[in-house]
Amino acid sequence: MARHWRAGAAGLAVLGLTLTACGGAKVGDSSEAGGSGSSGKCGTFNLAVNPWVGYEADAAVVAYVAENDLKCKVTKKDLKEEIAWQGFGTGEVDTVLENWGHDDLKKKYITQQKTAVEAGSTGNKGIIGWYVPPWLAKAHPDITNWKNLNKYAANFKTSESGGKGQLLDGDPSYVTNDEALVKNLKLDFKVVYAGSETALIQAYRDAEKNKKWVIGYFYEPQWFLSEVPLVKVDLPAYKTGCDADPAKVACDYPVYDLDKIVSAKFAKSGSPAYDLVKKFNWTNDDQNTVAKYIAVDKMTPEAAAKKWVDANRAKVDAWIK
Amino acid sequence: MTVAMEKPETSGEARQSAPPPPPAPVRRISRSMVVGAILVVWLVLFALLRGKQTLALAAADLTDLHRWLNDVNDSIGANRNSNPLFLYFFNEIRLVIDNLVTFVQDLISQPSGDRPLPQIGWLGVVGLVGYVSWAVANWRVALLAVAGFTFLGLQGLWQESMDTLALTLSAVLVALLFALPLGVWAGLSDRANRIATPFLDFMQTMPTFVYLAPLTLFFLIGGASATIATVIYAAPPALRITAHAIRSVPATTVEAADSMGATRRQSLLKVLLPMSKRTVVMGVNQTIMAALAMVTIAALIDAPGLGKTVVQALQSLDVGTAFNAGLAIVVMAIVLDRVTTAASGRAEAARRNAGPLLKWRRHLLVAGGAVAAVLVYLSHTYVWAAEFPGEGSTGSNIAKAADNVTTWAQDNLSGLTNGFRDVITNGLLNPFQTLLTDSPWWLVGAALIGIAVVLGGPRAGITTAVCVGLLVATGVWSDGMTTLASTVVATVLVMLLGVVFGVWMGRSALVDRLVRPTLDAAQVMPPFVYLVPFLALFGATRFTAIVAAIVYAAPVAIKIIADGVRTVPATTVEAATSTGCNTWQIITKVQLPMARSALTLATNQGLIYVLAMVVVGGLVGAGALGYDVVAGFSQGQLYGKGLAAGLAIVLLGVMFDRITQAAARRTSD
Numbered sequence: 001m002a003r004h005w006r007a008g009a010a011g012l013a014v015l016g017l018t019l020t021a022c023g024g025a026k027v028g029d030s031s032e033a034g035g036s037g038s039s040g041k042c043g044t045f046n047l048a049v050n051p052w053v054g055y056e057a058d059a060a061v062v063a064y065v066a067e068n069d070l071k072c073k074v075t076k077k078d079l080k081e082e083i084a085w086q087g088f089g090t091g092e093v094d095t096v097l098e099n100w101g102h103d104d105l106k107k108k109y110i111t112q113q114k115t116a117v118e119a120g121s122t123g124n125k126g127i128i129g130w131y132v133p134p135w136l137a138k139a140h141p142d143i144t145n146w147k148n149l150n151k152y153a154a155n156f157k158t159s160e161s162g163g164k165g166q167l168l169d170g171d172p173s174y175v176t177n178d179e180a181l182v183k184n185l186k187l188d189f190k191v192v193y194a195g196s197e198t199a200l201i202q203a204y205r206d207a208e209k210n211k212k213w214v215i216g217y218f219y220e221p222q223w224f225l226s227e228v229p230l231v232k233v234d235l236p237a238y239k240t241g242c243d244a245d246p247a248k249v250a251c252d253y254p255v256y257d258l259d260k261i262v263s264a265k266f267a268k269s270g271s272p273a274y275d276l277v278k279k280f281n282w283t284n285d286d287q288n289t290v291a292k293y294i295a296v297d298k299m300t301p302e303a304a305a306k307k308w309v310d311a312n313r314a315k316v317d318a319w320i321k
Numbered sequence: 322m323t324v325a326m327e328k329p330e331t332s333g334e335a336r337q338s339a340p341p342p343p344p345a346p347v348r349r350i351s352r353s354m355v356v357g358a359i360l361v362v363w364l365v366l367f368a369l370l371r372g373k374q375t376l377a378l379a380a381a382d383l384t385d386l387h388r389w390l391n392d393v394n395d396s397i398g399a400n401r402n403s404n405p406l407f408l409y410f411f412n413e414i415r416l417v418i419d420n421l422v423t424f425v426q427d428l429i430s431q432p433s434g435d436r437p438l439p440q441i442g443w444l445g446v447v448g449l450v451g452y453v454s455w456a457v458a459n460w461r462v463a464l465l466a467v468a469g470f471t472f473l474g475l476q477g478l479w480q481e482s483m484d485t486l487a488l489t490l491s492a493v494l495v496a497l498l499f500a501l502p503l504g505v506w507a508g509l510s511d512r513a514n515r516i517a518t519p520f521l522d523f524m525q526t527m528p529t530f531v532y533l534a535p536l537t538l539f540f541l542i543g544g545a546s547a548t549i550a551t552v553i554y555a556a557p558p559a560l561r562i563t564a565h566a567i568r569s570v571p572a573t574t575v576e577a578a579d580s581m582g583a584t585r586r587q588s589l590l591k592v593l594l595p596m597s598k599r600t601v602v603m604g605v606n607q608t609i610m611a612a613l614a615m616v617t618i619a620a621l622i623d624a625p626g627l628g629k630t631v632v633q634a635l636q637s638l639d640v641g642t643a644f645n646a647g648l649a650i651v652v653m654a655i656v657l658d659r660v661t662t663a664a665s666g667r668a669e670a671a672r673r674n675a676g677p678l679l680k681w682r683r684h685l686l687v688a689g690g691a692v693a694a695v696l697v698y699l700s701h702t703y704v705w706a707a708e709f710p711g712e713g714s715t716g717s718n719i720a721k722a723a724d725n726v727t728t729w730a731q732d733n734l735s736g737l738t739n740g741f742r743d744v745i746t747n748g749l750l751n752p753f754q755t756l757l758t759d760s761p762w763w764l765v766g767a768a769l770i771g772i773a774v775v776l777g778g779p780r781a782g783i784t785t786a787v788c789v790g791l792l793v794a795t796g797v798w799s800d801g802m803t804t805l806a807s808t809v810v811a812t813v814l815v816m817l818l819g820v821v822f823g824v825w826m827g828r829s830a831l832v833d834r835l836v837r838p839t840l841d842a843a844q845v846m847p848p849f850v851y852l853v854p855f856l857a858l859f860g861a862t863r864f865t866a867i868v869a870a871i872v873y874a875a876p877v878a879i880k881i882i883a884d885g886v887r888t889v890p891a892t893t894v895e896a897a898t899s900t901g902c903n904t905w906q907i908i909t910k911v912q913l914p915m916a917r918s919a920l921t922l923a924t925n926q927g928l929i930y931v932l933a934m935v936v937v938g939g940l941v942g943a944g945a946l947g948y949d950v951v952a953g954f955s956q957g958q959l960y961g962k963g964l965a966a967g968l969a970i971v972l973l974g975v976m977f978d979r980i981t982q983a984a985a986r987r988t989s990d
Contacts, residue, residue: 025704053637077623078632082957083537086398092542104957113399159746160862160942168861172952172959179379193948194861196940198635202856205638210735223637295637 042072045273046094048084049076052197053223057290058097058122060301062280064309069320070272081105081173088263089115095277096261100126100175101254110261117267119260119274123281124221126256128175130167130233131218133208137231146185146235153188155213165189168216170200177249178217181235184250189215204228221284223291272320279319286312352775359771367760374761376798383962384796390961398538407539415545422491422544430483430625439483442700442707443474445693446483450656452693456686458663469656477713478627478649485626486653488544488619489612492551496608499552500559504604505589507560508567508597517564521557526929526974528936529554529618530954531967537622547624555611562604566597602665606658610845613654617847621954631849640727640853641720647850648719654845655838731857738858745810746864754806762798766790769976777983788976795965795972803945805973807938808931811867811874815927816920818871819878823923824908826879827886827916840876848873848937856941866938866947874930878923885919886912918985925981932974946970 045066049059059076066072077084077093085105087093099105109116132143142148149165156165167189169178182189194200200216201224207214208228218230235252242251266274286308293304309316378384383391400407427433428440441449447470455463473482507514533550540546570593578588620628627646634643700706757765766789774782792801826833848869859865889912897911913920939947946966953963 026702051632051636056636077542078620078629079542079623080621080955082955083534083542083622086534086537087542089398090541108395108957158860158862159743159751159864171955172948173955192861192942193944194942195944195948195951196852198638198853199856199861199941201638202853203861206731206735206857206860295639298637298639298642 042066042070042272045072045074045271046087046092047074047076048087048093048096049078050081050084050096050098051078053291053295054124054221054287055098056294056301057223057287057304058280060294060305061282061290061308062095062097062276064302064305065316065320066273066276069316070276072271072273074273085109085116085261088261089113091263091265094263094266094273095119097277097280098122098124098258099261100258101256102175106261115264116261117264119262119267119278121281122258122260124258124284124287126258127220127232128253128256129218129235130178130215131204131230132215132233133204133212134229134231135208135211136213144231144233146187146233149215149233150186150188152213156189156215158192160192161190165215166192168200168203168214169193170217171195171197174217174219175253176217177243177246177253180247180249184248185236204230221287221291223288223295226288226292227296276319281319282315286315355775356772359768359775363760363764363768364756366764367756370761370764371759374763375759376762376793377758378796378799383958384965386794386796387959387961387965390964391958394535394538394957394960411539414549415540418491418495418540418548419543419545421495422488422548425487425491426484426544426625428487430480430487438704438707440701441697442703443479443709444706445697445700447471448693448696448700452689454660454663455689458660458667462659462663466656466660469652472652472715473649474709475711475713475715476645476649476719477711477716478630478646479709479713481625481627481630481646482649482653485613485616485628485650488547488551488624488626489609489616489653489657491544492548492555492612492615493605493609495548496552496556496612497559497605500556500604500608501563501601504560504563504601505567505594507564508593509589514564517560521561522975522978523971524553525557526932526971528933528950528967528970529615530621530936530950531964533618533622534954534960542623544624546622547619550619550622551612551615554615555608558607558611559601559604562607563597563601566600566604567593569600570596599665602661606661606665609657609661610654613650613657613845614847616650617849628847631847635849635853638853639720640850641722641724643850643853644723645716645720647846650847651842651845655841658841727854727857730854735858739860742859742862742864745814745867746862749813750806750810750863750867753810754803757802757806758799762793765802766793773976773980773983776987777980778987781980781983784979785976788972792969792972795969797946797949797962797966797969800945800949800966801969801973804935804943804947804970807863807867807943807945808870808928808935808973811870811931812924812928814867815871815874815878815931816924818875819882819923819927820913820920822875822879823882824886824912826883827912828908833883836879840879843872844876848934852937852941861942863938863943865941866934866943869937869941870931870934873934874927877930878927881919881923881926882916885916885923888919889915921981921985925978925985928977928981929974932970932977935970 045063047059047063047066049056063074063076066074077087079087079093081096081099081102082105084093084096085102085108088109106116106118110118130146137144140152143152153165156167157163158166160166165188167178167182167187169176169191170193172193172195178191181187182191194203194216200218203214203216204218204224205228206212215233224230236250238252238254243249243254260277260280262274262277290304290308293299293307294301297304299307423431426439429446430439432438433440447467450470451463451467454466470482473479503513503517507517529550532553533546536546536550540549574596575588575592578592583591616624616626617628617631620626620632623629627650630646631643631650634640634646696706766786769789770782770785773785792798795801822836826836851872852865852869855865855868859868893911893915894907897907902910935943935945935947936950937947939945939949939951946969949959949966950963950970952959953961953966
């Protein structure tokens with residue numbers, strides 16, 4: 001038996017040596033592999049990524065610039081808003097790049113716990129409202145006025161809406177007054193919760209393709225609008241304060257000035273990444289372009305960011321000066 | 322999101338103990354008549370009292386309980402840096418688990434230290450997996466394991482897969498550390514078992530979404546929280562099955578050991594543990610499977626790995642990419658399942674083959690170990706062995722094919738599927754839901770308690786009464802009833818499929834072998850993957866949620882029923898054939914009646930599996946409790962309501978589990 005064992009071991013040793021001899025490049029040999037090690041004075045930059053593609057576009061570009069121009073070590077964290085804000089206090093998150101007027105969270109984390117501070121606008125205008133697929137707006141142009149909605153309510157009936165027209169709402173983290181709006185505008189509609197952005201987009205995609213009647217909640221900037229240019233329905237115009245009492249809202253959503261929130265610690269750290277976040281500013285079109293690269297053209301966020309940054313060097317230079 | 326995996330065995334016990342006597346027809350008829358009478362009374366009262374005392378609550382409304390839960394949550398968040406409980410307890414736990422996860426990640430998935438690559442590259446991992454599979458199981462499984470892991474690399478998902486594996490291994494390790502000793506204790510002590518059971522039920526039925534946010538509050542964002550979330554969900558099967566294994570060691574054997582003067586410790590170590598080893602390994606298997614089922618959910622709090630790929634692809638409705646990553650999870654689950662299953666049978670196989678082979682084996686093991694070590698060394702040193710070569714073009718081909726199939730189905734089937742949806746929704750779901758949500762709450766409660774007493778006996782009635790009371794207290798009664806309606810409709814459809822496919826598989830070994838892999842895949846494939854195609858086929862409706870629940874729950878029901886049909890003695894079937902029964906008569910008159918306890922068990926498991934999908938249903942238009950839970954996870958001011966909705970799901974689960982189990986015990990008596 002011992003002989004077998006020895007022969008086996010010898011055979012293995014030979015095999016091992018042969019493999020080693022024709023080995024090839026060793027791990028850590030190449031000089032480019034050291035890239036992530038040289039973090040300079042920037043250090044680690046913890047960037048929360050909230051789950052929608054527009055935000056992913058913001059994050060991709062900021063991360064790309066921070067990594068390549070400022071030599072930061074960027075750690076992206078995929079989190080929902082509520083959890084991301086929680087992370088300010090524990091040092092797990094430095095920056096939330098696209099905040100949609102979450103006054104409740106601002107009150108909790110900026111005013112009360114003082115773990116976060118505002119870092120100015122992203123330049124993006126957030127528009128929330130009710131939208132219909134383009135074929136419907138073309139076939140019935142008057143549908144874009146809320147006063148005519150009751151006329152068409154029967155066409156929006158579904159198996160879920162209990163005999164009324166269906167108004168489709170999306171992800172529960174969206175800012176929405178829709179139930180109050182339906183009630184206060186005396187519309188013959190019922191709010192049905194699709195429960196996710198995916199479900200909402202799929203419903204619109206299907207509606208446009210198969211000429212179905214769908215009306216629901218949607219928002220800009222959004223990559224999906226470059227695939228199906230949804231048409232916004234006009235609700236009674238927004239005036240300051242008309243949404244003060246959530247139960248009595250009877251007006252359209254305000255235009256949100258999307259802004260950036262950073263942790264209090266990060267703001268004082270003197271990191272160049274903080275200056276980048278503070279100066280980061282672009283348009284809805286910019287964001288939609290990058291979001292389209294990611295969602296429709298299926299590029300990786302890094303590749304999408306590189307493509308946009310290479311084409312818009314002047315804008316980027318203004319952020320890092 | 323699975324629940325109570327050990328239950329098939331308890332029924333097996335019941336089935337073995339006494340061959341089912343012919344049913345007592347008189348009692349059965351009277352029982353179903355009483356249930357019928359309850360339903361008639363309910364319908365009459367419903368017609369009279371419709372719309373009164375329904376306890377409805379709008380999506381944004383809160384009760385005092387919900388507000389109180391919000392406040393608790395806020396105060397924990399605000400004080401976490403000064404509270405000694407955090408500084409000396411939670412933070413310490415987090416540190417230990419974080420270090421464990423980071424250690425395993427450095428080993429196989431993430432760049433470690435100054436290296437741009439992990440310590441062990443793909444060749445080393447594949448070698449180790451093959452070697453370990455062979456050592457604990459057999460060479461056939463080892464071959465499957467090597468092929469499976471290589472496939473992960475070809476899919477272009479090597480690093481993601483290793484991240485998932487690292488997280489799964491860490492979670493299983495921690496889970497077993499607690500579950501095995503506690504399981505032994507629950508196996509030895511009746512009282513410990515009684516105390517543990519409700520906690521285990523709770524851990525398995527509470528939707529994971531509910532505790533994700535609190536976990537990040539206690540253990541911060543990252544590996545530790547993801548691991549702990551997985552442990553909470555995955556530990557119960559190992560604990561339960563260990564306890565069951567210890568319990569099922571024959572009493573005579575233990576007595577024999579006692580009479581020979583063995584101490585308690587000796588009889589545990591020399592008799593109980595060795596004799597239950599096989600079953601305990603099955604428990605480990607179930608824990609691994611449960612941990613893998615958590616991969617996509619844990620990705621919502623930034624757990625690295627395949628789950629992240631699935632979730633991100635879902636955001637841009639990229640079915641192909643999501644399917645590719647989902648397939649990787651399925652492949653990993655199948656490999657780990659087959660290896661542990663074979664390992665549990667190995668000990669016996671080895672005992673039987675003891676002799677000259679055993680000596681050979683030792684040498685082969687050493688030699689194999691040396692080969693594995695060389696492979697690990699190579700993958701540690703050389704780039705070609707560390708980084709999976711190629712572009713992962715198999716992955717993009719799979720993604721493209723999945724996309725094409727989905728598009729084809731959407732374009733060609735949606736007329737058909739929409740028609741089917743409308744028939745079921747209008748004919749079955751809507752009337753039933755109206756009955757449940759528009760009746761006064763006390764009427765529904767009384768009817769449920771009445772049915773529980775008739776089907777399950779007085780004890781089941783008491784449990785139901787308590788559950789109904791607590792459901793009212795959660796403040797989400799109306800949403801609970803909406804969810805209940807969808808759940809019952811889904812379970813009816815699951816049972817239809819279960820009977821059709823179960824009988825078919827039970828009667829033919831060939832069909833069984835062909836269908837079973839599909840069933841396995843349906844159980845492990847993350848639901849997020851098939852949500853997008855289902856949305857296209859059925860729209861954002863309650864019915865989409867029902868279909869998703871069926872995909873997840875039907876395999877369990879089918880497997881249990883197939884098993885039940887197969888255990889009908891061949892002699893009985895032959896006797897029926899000789900008296901001139903045709904196939905249809907054999908199925909309806911002999912096989913199904915004799916498999917009645919399997920049918921009841923399948924209903925029990927089907928219902929609980931359907932309940933496990935309520936939250937996923939909330940993402941695709943089912944609303945009600947599922948939506949409340951998701952909303953609680955997303956919005957601070959709805960946190961308390963989400964928690965209450967999670968409790969309501971647990972209560973529904975407990976209620977049905979107790980009623981159907983008691984009913985099962987009665988039918989098999």
